[in-house]
Amino acid sequence: MENLASGKEENEAENIYRTLVEELPLPVALYTGREMRVSQVNKALLKVWGKDSSVIGKTFSEALPEMEGQPFAQILDEVYTSGIAYHAKEDKVDLVIDGQLQTFYFTFTYKPLKDQSGKVWGILNTATDVTELVLTRKGLSQAEEGMHFALDAAKLGTWDLDLLTNESSLDERCRELFGFTAEESGNYELLSMKVAAEDREKFRKSVIEALNPDGQGHYDVIFRTSSGENNPRWLRSLGRAYFNDKKIAYRFAGTIQDISRDIEAAKEQQKFLMLVENSSDLIGVTDLAGNVTYLNKAGQELVGLKSPAEYKRPSSDYLVAEDLSELQESINTAIFTKGRWTGEMRYRNFETGELIPCQLNAFVINDPETKEIIGMASVTRDLRFDRARNMEQQKLISLVENSADLMSILEPNGINSYINKAGRDLLGFENEEQALQMPISELHSPEDFELVKREVLPSLARDGRWAGKMMVKHLKTGEIFPVYNSSVRIDDPITGETLAVGAFMRDMRAEVAAQKAQAESEKLFRSITTAAPTALWLADENLSFTFVNQMWIDWTGEPLEKHLNKGWLDMIFKEDRQLVTDKLTTDFNARKAHESQFRLSTPDGEVRYVICTGNPQYHDNGSFSGYIGACVDITELNQLQRQKDEFIGIASHELKTPVTSIKAYAQVLESMFRNSGDEKKADMVKKMDLQINRLTNLIGDLLDVTKIQTGKLQLNDSDFDFNEMVRELIEDLQRTTKRHTIIEKYGETGVIYADRERIGQVITNLISNAIKYSPNAEKIVVTTSVEGNEIKLCVEDFGIGIPQDKRDKVFEQFYRVSGDKQHTFPGLGLGLYISSEIIRREGGRIWVNSQEGTGSKFCFSLPRDRR
């Protein structure tokens, strides 16, 4: 350069060059120095770079920062150091043009510029933008490749028949498609034999048609070849017959193509069509004019069409005008912006006129090649069923919502997506939103939630369910209380993936409180029974003992378990055991109140007398539950009873002797007074004697009781006339009362074998009682009779009578009228007891019929022939 730049001409020459370079359509640049400073760059290259002249004076890297990462700076450096030029052909360069990174292809040269000594001082960069060329070539090669592929895929073969010479020429592909072997020559006859039998007729017919001199000479036939039976090859042959002026066909030629793939595709299409045709959803297609061109079976049914032909009508016919006008705008917008519209509309049933709510899914159909809109399709769902189902669902939801227990659905993220009203109240949620945001970890104390994590969640993951007691926390009051929780994992029925957990919770506070109260009452019951002075027992419905109290345990000296079931029986004296078992079993089977007396052996070897009672128990529903009973220790009572009996025996015996001598003295005294004529004194002693008789009778009764109890009552049986004895007794007894008349009614009793004295004592007792207990009555009726094998005697009075519940008691020892009557009617309460013992010993029966305030009728019967 320095050489050039000398003098004016040189300057001018430089200017000319510079201008030339500036305007050159080829991009040119000059970089100088090791740092590659852009010292010159023409307009063409600035345009390529997308820069202006401000890059002049900058280094290559400063001028073109976007080149970083591309190898140009390095190449330049190499050219500079090596002094060897670099040529690139169609190299890819990424440049920023108008703020966008674009790819270009360049053919360029970096030429080193050297001084005389051969030292490089700069690099000349010339380039040609070949981007368009490269891209066009690329596109071309792609098209070429595609064509090649298409031809290949089409597997087009050619055939040509010279009809005059009858020579045929089939190309290789044609022969292959027909399935000719190498040896076979392709004449027409053989060719038609290669056609599958079922298509051969069709094949021949179309050949004849093509060769028809009056026709067009066109030939187009689809047929199968006979090779490959299961998977036949489908071929399509297209051709033409050529005719001369005389209308004689001289040449027949055409192509042949394998269309098996198209046929398969058509079959697939057919399957889709079947699917659509039989879909339970309504599927329809309309053309651009809005006329329905297809409607599947479900659709025809829904709108009540009888024949498929009827569906070809404007789509507006199917719909309700108001729906259409209301929705038209939204439909149009959706279809034009998104190509589809989804919404609800009513369909009209042509047959019934019913308007059917439907969910409509409409979309445009584009031509797959041109992308032009060619029509619309819609898939429609009858909503009536869904609505009904929704209502069912609604009912279920309202059930759940109104349940008294908590019901919730827990999502895998640990937050409830549903919790019913009862649940929100139970846990103290402010409102629904709060309930649906609160993680379940907040619904327990930290320790309790640890338990949930450790037990409940793993069990749900493993078994799909968990049920049990857990503690929860009330959000407002902070109270921690027990609930019964039952949770089930809800899985997707198809994928098996866990969707959620359904939980149920019942407040257990009331139950726990009730349990506590029951436990307390049980405790109370136990302490009462332990403290009770009586022994208590419980038996179940099978007469198995389930409980005895401490008192029984103390009596027997054996622990509780020894008495359970039938164990308690072992404690009873051997001699009494069978009797008690029998009595208890009988009462138990009859569900009757039980009473028995028996002896127990005590731990210290003593005998304990007890009297046990039991009463049947029933559940609330009325079913039998077992027995509850009590036992009282009567050992001491028995002891006292014995002492009393002994005392009575001794006392009456001791009384008898002095009374007997008093009576003897009284009788002597009476006769002495009578003899001396002192009647007044004699009458007084007589009255004394009568009182002594009463005393003697009382002592006699006491002695009789003692005799009965000690088994010493002697009976001296003999034959006697029963009525006669009764007559004699009544004669005496009538004298003791002025008020009453004793009416006698005799039956044919005859002779009886018994103790005359003792039977007389019974009759006397009955008539005396009748007189005594009917102070205001005027008569007493005595009847004798024979009934079967028995003699019967009855004494009827019209006196005070006996209350119903006391009727059996009157025959017991010492039983007496109670209350204020005790003093009105004197007596010891022994007469009937002795009488009943006598009758029993004689093998008879004694009983009473009575009505309080009206009177009583005492009767006994005796066997007639006891001998």
Ligand code: ADP
């Ligand atoms: P007592 O007459 O000495 O009291 P009893 O053994 O003869 O003793 O009678 C027992 C009880 O039966 C009487 O106290 C009385 O209450 C009742 N009784 C007996 N006979 C009659 C009767 N005819 N009418 C009403 N009560 C009677």
